[in-house]
Structure formats: C-alpha cells, structure tokens
Amino acid sequence: MTRTQPSPRVKVGLLQMASCPQPRDNLEKVREGIGRAAEQGVQILCLQELFRSQYFCQAEDEAFFDLAESIPGPTTESLSALARRHGMAMVVPLFERRAAGVYHNTAVVLDADGTLLGSYRKMHIPDDPLYYEKFYFTPGDRGYPTFETRYGSIGVLVCWDQWYPEAARLIALGGAQILFYPTAIGWHPSEKQQDGAAQQEAWKTMQRSHAIANGIFVASVNRVGFECPPGGEGLDFWGASFVCDPFGGVLAEASGEEELVVAECDWGRIEEVRRQWPFLRDRRIDSYAPIVNRLLDCPPTS
Amino acid sequence: MTRTQPSPRVKVGLLQMASCPQPRDNLEKVREGIGRAAEQGVQILCLQELFRSQYFCQAEDEAFFDLAESIPGPTTESLSALARRHGMAMVVPLFERRAAGVYHNTAVVLDADGTLLGSYRKMHIPDDPLYYEKFYFTPGDRGYPTFETRYGSIGVLVCWDQWYPEAARLIALGGAQILFYPTAIGWHPSEKQQDGAAQQEAWKTMQRSHAIANGIFVASVNRVGFECPPGGEGLDFWGASFVCDPFGGVLAEASGEEELVVAECDWGRIEEVRRQWPFLRDRRIDSYAPIVNRLLDCPPTS
Numbered sequence: 001m002t003r004t005q006p007s008p009r010v011k012v013g014l015l016q017m018a019s020c021p022q023p024r025d026n027l028e029k030v031r032e033g034i035g036r037a038a039e040q041g042v043q044i045l046c047l048q049e050l051f052r053s054q055y056f057c058q059a060e061d062e063a064f065f066d067l068a069e070s071i072p073g074p075t076t077e078s079l080s081a082l083a084r085r086h087g088m089a090m091v092v093p094l095f096e097r098r099a100a101g102v103y104h105n106t107a108v109v110l111d112a113d114g115t116l117l118g119s120y121r122k123m124h125i126p127d128d129p130l131y132y133e134k135f136y137f138t139p140g141d142r143g144y145p146t147f148e149t150r151y152g153s154i155g156v157l158v159c160w161d162q163w164y165p166e167a168a169r170l171i172a173l174g175g176a177q178i179l180f181y182p183t184a185i186g187w188h189p190s191e192k193q194q195d196g197a198a199q200q201e202a203w204k205t206m207q208r209s210h211a212i213a214n215g216i217f218v219a220s221v222n223r224v225g226f227e228c229p230p231g232g233e234g235l236d237f238w239g240a241s242f243v244c245d246p247f248g249g250v251l252a253e254a255s256g257e258e259e260l261v262v263a264e265c266d267w268g269r270i271e272e273v274r275r276q277w278p279f280l281r282d283r284r285i286d287s288y289a290p291i292v293n294r295l296l297d298c299p300p301t302s
Numbered sequence: 303m304t305r306t307q308p309s310p311r312v313k314v315g316l317l318q319m320a321s322c323p324q325p326r327d328n329l330e331k332v333r334e335g336i337g338r339a340a341e342q343g344v345q346i347l348c349l350q351e352l353f354r355s356q357y358f359c360q361a362e363d364e365a366f367f368d369l370a371e372s373i374p375g376p377t378t379e380s381l382s383a384l385a386r387r388h389g390m391a392m393v394v395p396l397f398e399r400r401a402a403g404v405y406h407n408t409a410v411v412l413d414a415d416g417t418l419l420g421s422y423r424k425m426h427i428p429d430d431p432l433y434y435e436k437f438y439f440t441p442g443d444r445g446y447p448t449f450e451t452r453y454g455s456i457g458v459l460v461c462w463d464q465w466y467p468e469a470a471r472l473i474a475l476g477g478a479q480i481l482f483y484p485t486a487i488g489w490h491p492s493e494k495q496q497d498g499a500a501q502q503e504a505w506k507t508m509q510r511s512h513a514i515a516n517g518i519f520v521a522s523v524n525r526v527g528f529e530c531p532p533g534g535e536g537l538d539f540w541g542a543s544f545v546c547d548p549f550g551g552v553l554a555e556a557s558g559e560e561e562l563v564v565a566e567c568d569w570g571r572i573e574e575v576r577r578q579w580p581f582l583r584d585r586r587i588d589s590y591a592p593i594v595n596r597l598l599d600c601p602p603t604s
Contacts, residue, residue: 123586128578143589163581165467165515166590173598202514202550202579209511212504213467248504277504279465282426285594287445288468292587296475 010151013042014261016241016254018225023052038086040262043151046091048223049159049182058229060135068097084114089149093182105137112150122158146174159183162207172214177267181220186237208248215274217265219243246273312453315344316563318543318556320527325354340388342564345453348393350525351461351484360531362437370399386416391451395484407439414452424460448476461485464509474516479569483522488539510550517576519567521545548575
C-alpha cells in the first residue's frame with residue numbers, strides 16, 4: 001500500500017542565540033535572524049524561551065518584573081509584521097504581564113499572516129538553585145492547547161514541561177503534528193565536568209521519547225552562552241537545539257554556538273509511523289485515571 | 303548535605319536467552335540460569351516474556367492455548383523452590399490460563415522466601431504482523447500493582463507496555479524503586495537492514511525515558527535468536543537487555559547473544575536524583591484528567 005495523498009513538507013526553524021544584556025538588542029537580533037530564516041525558506045520558526053532577556057531567574061529580584069510585557073504588546077506587534085511579510089508562522093516566548101502580581105512564562109503563536117492565534121502559559125514551573133522560576137511565574141491555568149497554523153497544527157510547551165510525559169501526551173491528543181519546546185537550560189559550572197554529559201543526554205532522551213510515544217515531531221530550542229549576574233555563579237547554557245521525527249530520529253541538531261537550525265518535516269511521516277507502531281490505538285484509557293494523584297501511597301495494610 | 307541513612311545496594315539480574323522449541327527445555331535452561339545468577343549474588347532476577355516457549359504469537363493457532371498454565375501452577379512451584387533456596391526474588395513471565403477462554407500474558411512475582419506475592423497481567427496488547435497477541439491475550443484488568451520484595455519495591459510491565467508513559471508513571475506513583483520489562487521484541491528480517499537500528503534505538507530511548515521521568519531504575523530483558531514457524535517469515539529477537547539508573551544512565555547492557563546481565567542498583571540514587579531533578583514535586587495533577595480520552599478532537603467550531 002502506498003499513500004494516496006500528497007505529503008506536505010514543512011520547513012521548521014529554531015533560532016538558537018546567546019542573549020544580550022539589553023532586551024532591545026535581543027529583539028534586534030531576532031529580527032535579523034528571522035530575515036535569515038526567511039532566506040532559507042523557514043515556514044515555522046520557534047524562538048528560545050524568554051528570548052527578550054538574559055535568564056533573570058538566577059536571582060529573585062522584583063525589579064525584573066519590569067521586563068514583563070502585555071500580550072498583545074510591543075514584541076508581538078513587531079514580530080507579527082515580520083510574520084506577515086515573510087509568510088512565516090512563529091512561536092514567540094515572552095515574559096507576560098497578565099495583571100499586577102500575575103506574570104507568566106508564555107509562548108505566543110503567530111500565524112503566517114501575522115494573526116495572533118493564541119498563547120501557551122507554562123504549566124510546570126521549576127524552582128531549583130539558579131532557576132528560581134516559582135518566584136516569577138504564576139503556573140499556567142489554561143492547559144495544553146494546539147494551534148492551527150497555515151503550515152500545520154502545532155503545540156508548545158516550555159522548558160521544565162519537557163520532563164512531563166502527561167503534557168506531551170495531551171498536546172498530541174489535541175492533534176499537534178509538531179511540539180515545540182522553547183528552553184533555557186544550562187550547566188552549573190561546578191557540575192559541568194562530572195554531570196554535564198548525563199544531564200544533556202537525559203534532556204534529549206526525554207524529548208525524543210515524547211516524539212516516539214506520541215508519533216509526532218518534536219523541536220527544542222535552547223539558548224547558548226554563559227550568563228552570570230553580579231556575584232553569582234552563572235549558568236552555561238548548552239544550546240544543542242534539535243528537531244526529531246515521530247520515531248525519535250534526530251533530523252537536525254545544533255552545537256553549543258549560535259545557530260539557526262533548519263529541518264524539513266514531512267507530515268506524512270506521522271501517518272506512516274503511527275501505522276507501523278500504533279501506540280495510540282492500544283492506550284488503556286480505562287486505566288489511567290489514577291494519574292491525577294500526587295502519589296499512590298495508601299498504607300500497605302489498606 | 304550528605305545522606306544520613308545507609309544506602310541499600312541490590313544486585314539485579316536479567317536472564318536473556320534463546321528459546322528452545324520444547325517448554326520443558328526452557329524451564330531447565332532457566333533453572334540452570336538461576337543457579338548461575340545465585341553464584342553471582344543476584345537478589346532480584348527477571349526472566350524474559352513468555353519464557354517457557356518460543357514466541358508463538360507469530361501465528362494465530364488455537365492449539366497454542368495448550369501452552370498456558372494456571373497460576374500458581376507447575377512453573378511457579380518449580381521456581382518458588384529455587385527462590386527460597388537461593389534467597390532470590392524473581393519476576394516470572396508466564397502464559398496464564400485464568401479460565402476457559404480467558405488467557406493472560408502475565409508476570410508473577412516471587413519473593414526471596416518463595417512466596418508468590420502476586421502477578422501483573424499485561425495491560426497493553428499489541429496486534430501487528432507476526433505479533434498477533436490480541437488473539438491470545440485478554441487485556442489485564444487489575445492495573446499497575448507494585449510488589450514489596452525482600453530487597454525493594456518493584457513494578458512489572460510487559461513488552462508493548464513500554465511504549466506507554468502512563469503505565470510507567472502509575473508504577474512509579476505506587477512506590478516502585480525498579481520497573482522490570484520482560485520483553486519479546488525482534489526485527490522482521492525484511493526490515494532489519496533499513497529500520498533495525500532505529501527500532502532498537504527507539505525501544506531503548508523510550509524505556510530510559512521512563513527511568514528519567516520517574517526517577518526510578520528500569521530493567522528490560524529481551525530474548526535472542528531467530529524463531530521461525532513453518533512457512534513463516536520469522537522474527538530475529540534482538541536481545542540488548544539492559545538496566546538503567548534513575549537518570550537514564552545505562553548500568554549494564556547485553557549483546558544480541560545469550561547472557562546473564564547483572565547490575566548493582568543503589569536505591570539511594572533514587573533519593574539523590576529526585577532531590578536534584580524534582581519532577582514529581584511539580585506535576586500539575588490538576589491538569590491531567592483529559593488523558594483518559596482517546597483523542598481530544600472536538601470540532602474546532604465547538
């Protein structure tokens with residue numbers, strides 16, 4: 001049997017950058033990167049998490065709330081014009097000011113005509129040394145939406161979300177063909193030598209597993225460069241942005257330097273892989289309800 | 303900070319074998335393998351899926367129901383005596399006859415004193431060319447138990463289950479320190495050259511991801527050898543049994559030949575890894591309920 005329908009191929013781009021101290025410089029850098037992506041024919045471009053600034057969550061400082069902006073707002077207006085000009089859909093991660101005291105780590109989706117299709121608000125918020133995100137970000141309250149762009153149905157999750165199979169599953173059940181992970185993950189300098197390779201490998205393995213379990217493309221974009229606030233230890237962001245296919249095969253992968261990663265995604269592969277490995281057919285949906293528990297730790301005597 | 307409690311280390315063994323045509327020969331082979339495992343100090347041993355026979359699901363033939371046995375039954379009695387003699391807990395996968403017309407693909411857990419602690423009945427049943435399991439196996443109806451053995455809390459899932467993150471999650475939420483996957487997976491000879499490496503890599507990636515997402519040890523044991531029923535194409539079972547730690551790092555791994563894989567698991571690593579990467583802390587249990595749906599495909603207009 002062969003496929004009877006043409007298989008749309010979509011060019012996906014990931015803009016992996018080092019961040020400048022000034023937000024205006026990062027916007028300028030992204031606008032320039034979008035130009036390069038357009039030259040390469042990119043149709044869906046994903047920017048890195050919180051791309052307008054350095055990763056300020058290394059410290060808890062309420063002054064950083066000044067970095068937040070409304071959605072729609074200045075960044076979405078600027079990039080929406082470029083989306084329309086280039087006919088390029090975009091995932092635009094922003095520090096969102098929703099209301100006084102309610103800020104989110106958000107990713108906006110712009111369609112290729114510049115329309116703001118909606119946004120995803122990061123659901124899983126980390127809080128670990130140098131990643132003090134629970135101070136800044138109110139957990140998302142709108143679940144796991146998918147967005148119908150001109151080039152295909154996409155889902156977005158953000159960084160820490162990538163460790164949660166439930167989130168990827170819900171995105172896939174919603175019909176996404178590709179799942180983007182804007183990310184900011186790096187090494188603590190003191191851990192890099194001993195644990196760095198294992199951390200990066202776990203990060204990649206986890207995201208490739210979401211592609212496999214769900215039969216969808218996964219694309220993750222991480223920042224690069226060493227960022228160190230005054231008096232801090234700093235974080236060494238490892239880049240390594242990548243796109244993988246619905247069986248976890250890596251289509252394109254960045255180094256630890258600034259790079260525009262481009263990969264062609266053949267949506268027909270989703271149909272092929274899911275016919276050969278029909279995991280979604282056999283899900284035991286009658287048995288998963290207890291997954292909404294924190295733990296299943298009833299006393300053994302009960 | 304350092305750990306204040308001693309960290310129990312447990313020796314885990316996986317008996318990867320080629321299967322003989324006669325069930326009695328496989329039992330003999332396993333009894334011999336248990337002896338070798340005991341010499342190496344194995345404390346929890348896992349046998350491969352349906353270890354008493356060749357992988358009969360390559361064809362649909364009701365005569366093969368004769369291979370099924372009751373639990374407890376002759377195999378559990380035989381191995382329970384060895385478990386007691388060697389002080390070794392065991393995972394014993396069997397073709398279970400539960401009642402006329404109700405057969406299961408089951409894994410029994412024996413404690414180190416020979417007690418039959420209980421069993422897991424395979425929940426996700428595949429059905430693909432040469433893996434006609436839906437003909438033979440009634441889907442399990444008792445969910446995802448954990449078992450308290452002398453050496454630690456264990457969970458068992460079987461083969462096709464390994465592609466389902468929900469199943470691994472529920473085992474982990476139940477408190478398992480290690481999750482075993484008795485398995486029978488091989489290449490179709492016609493696919494091996496082109497897709498073999500990608501299939502094996504996806505299989506391993508998926509299981510390592512369960513270790514990472516849940517902060518538990520994972521151990522998978524697969525058979526080896528080419529098994530071909532008369533007139534069939536046959537399956538080339540790839541072995542590659544492995545044990546990985548709670549961050550997905552491979553501790554021990556077999557080739558494609560017969561092998562007893564032995565790895566030492568330090569239960570203290572679970573505590574360490576979950577402190578450093580506290581994924582279970584941040585699960586958004588308020589948001590996962592829709593995972594019990596087949597798909598989330600409401601019409602876009604609703």
